[in-house]
Amino acid sequence: MESETEQLIAYVERNIERTLADCTTCGKCFDACPMTEYSAALNGKTGPEVVAGIRSLLAGDGGTPAALEWTRVCTQSARCIPACPENVNPMLMMRLSRITALGSTGGPALLPDGKRDPNFFRRINAFSALQFSDAELAAWQR
Amino acid sequence: METMRERVVFWYGCNAVRHGDIIHSAIELLRAVGIDSDPAGGPAYCCGTSKDGNLAAAAGMAARTVEKFNAAGRDTVVTWCPSCHRHAGTFMTGVNTAKFGVSHITEILHTRRHLLVPLLTHRLDRRVVLHKHSGFHEVDAYPLIADLLRLIPGLELVVTDYSAPGHMCSAVSAVPAALKDVVRRSAELCRAHDSDTLVTAFHSCQRLLCGLATTDGIKVVNYVNLLVEAMGMKPPADEYAEWKNAGSEAAIREKIGEERIAKIGAEFFAQQVLPELRKLPEK
Ligand code: SF4
Numbered sequence: 376m377e378s379e380t381e382q383l384i385a386y387v388e389r390n391i392e393r394t395l396a397d398c399t400t401c402g403k404c405f406d407a408c409p410m411t412e413y414s415a416a417l418n419g420k421t422g423p424e425v426v427a428g429i430r431s432l433l434a435g436d437g438g439t440p441a442a443l444e445w446t447r448v449c450t451q452s453a454r455c456i457p458a459c460p461e462n463v464n465p466m467l468m469m470r471l472s473r474i475t476a477l478g479s480t481g482g483p484a485l486l487p488d489g490k491r492d493p494n495f496f497r498r499i500n501a502f503s504a505l506q507f508s509d510a511e512l513a514a515w516q517r
Numbered sequence: 518m519e520t521m522r523e524r525v526v527f528w529y530g531c532n533a534v535r536h537g538d539i540i541h542s543a544i545e546l547l548r549a550v551g552i553d554s555d556p557a558g559g560p561a562y563c564c565g566t567s568k569d570g571n572l573a574a575a576a577g578m579a580a581r582t583v584e585k586f587n588a589a590g591r592d593t594v595v596t597w598c599p600s601c602h603r604h605a606g607t608f609m610t611g612v613n614t615a616k617f618g619v620s621h622i623t624e625i626l627h628t629r630r631h632l633l634v635p636l637l638t639h640r641l642d643r644r645v646v647l648h649k650h651s652g653f654h655e656v657d658a659y660p661l662i663a664d665l666l667r668l669i670p671g672l673e674l675v676v677t678d679y680s681a682p683g684h685m686c687s688a689v690s691a692v693p694a695a696l697k698d699v700v701r702r703s704a705e706l707c708r709a710h711d712s713d714t715l716v717t718a719f720h721s722c723q724r725l726l727c728g729l730a731t732t733d734g735i736k737v738v739n740y741v742n743l744l745v746e747a748m749g750m751k752p753p754a755d756e757y758a759e760w761k762n763a764g765s766e767a768a769i770r771e772k773i774g775e776e777r778i779a780k781i782g783a784e785f786f787a788q789q790v791l792p793e794l795r796k797l798p799e800k
Contacts, residue, residue: 506537
């Protein structure tokens with residue numbers, strides 16, 4: 376039987392395969408993105424060019440600097456979803472790109488993981504202790 | 518109209534714990550519309566969505582949380598957090614078999630809003646601006662929230678065309694210049710509409726914007742607290758906002774109190790909690 380991690384990686388890979396099969400690299404998702412204006416590196420880049428890099432990343436071929444940069448600034452605005460004529464869900468495509476770029480599917484880590492904070496859960500526990508009674512903590516958070 | 522009482526799991530997620538007031542008000546509202554809840558949240562119920570860089574951790578968290586919800590034996594898990602809701606509908610249940618359905622709290626409250634109508638008896642004579650994001654595509658939450666707020670007698674709700682990127686402010690915070698724009702636009706909208714109150718839908722917007730009270734004289738309040746107030750109840754204190762707007766380290770310490778600080782450890786408080794509370798929104 377597959378482990379939980381293997382099952383999740385298989386789920387990610389299935390979604391990558393589907394994205395690669397359906398996406399035509401038209402670039403409309405990139406054009407609709409409200410985050411590109413926050414990156415000088417994306418200035419002047421075209422949608423088809425950047426999405427081709429995303430596809431290369433997802434296919435395990437390392438992507439392009441612009442594709443990595445777009446992945447870095449994606450905040451899940453969802454504006455790309457209605458823009459896609461192929462019903463790909465480009466927002467999920469960008470999440471798969473992030474997962475791949477972080478090295479989670481076995482390739483090299485190409486982006487730093489800003490969420491790797493050893494105190495993340497400790498802070499949550501601390502704020503819980505400040506905000507909830509002991510009885511609530513025992514009933515709600517164990 | 519007859520509506521059956523129901524019992525659900527109310528899954529408030531991880532980061533919402535900074536806002537005990539929001540969680541308590543949400544539970545109160547669910548009760549008001551005939552839903553008793555088993556609240557669940559914090560790290561023990563993490564969905565794993567923040568672990569894209571460590572799929573082993575993400576898989577373990579998702580499997581454990583689905584297992585706990587299956588064991589709870591409720592038909593419905595009501596979500597608060599849009600990240601949890603999204604993750605539950607994709608990665609969590611795409612891999613684990615869930616014996617429950619997932620609904621967002623805005624959908625539940627909106628569907629049962631006829632039960633709120635007779636309870637919203639207390640006038641709130643103020644003009645408020647709804648703070649919105651575009652990214653929660655799974656649930657069109659803002660029209661639902663707007664409908665709920667329009668039930669409050671006296672409340673003048675301003676809904677503008679502006680939607681910030683991301684599904685809530687924490688998503689935007691990864692790109693600091695974008696978050697500054699969100700802060701600036703939000704303050705501008707309040708001024709343009711002659712309102713001193715910005716209404717948030719989600720906890721992380723409350724967290725990152727509540728300091729506007731200090732920087733711009735704008736009160737930031739979550740919609741659940743407005744609804745509870747309109748029910749004639751005193752909403753639980755928004756302590757997080759009180760701490761953030763306290764003005765100095767000494768004032769924050771005084772408001773929290775030495776006993777609570779000792780509970781989480783003085784050193785941890787100083788290193789990990791205080792800096793967050795001292796940080797105000799930047800434009
Ligand atoms: S809009 Fe859709 S089809 Fe076009 S590049 Fe983006 S994901 Fe591919």
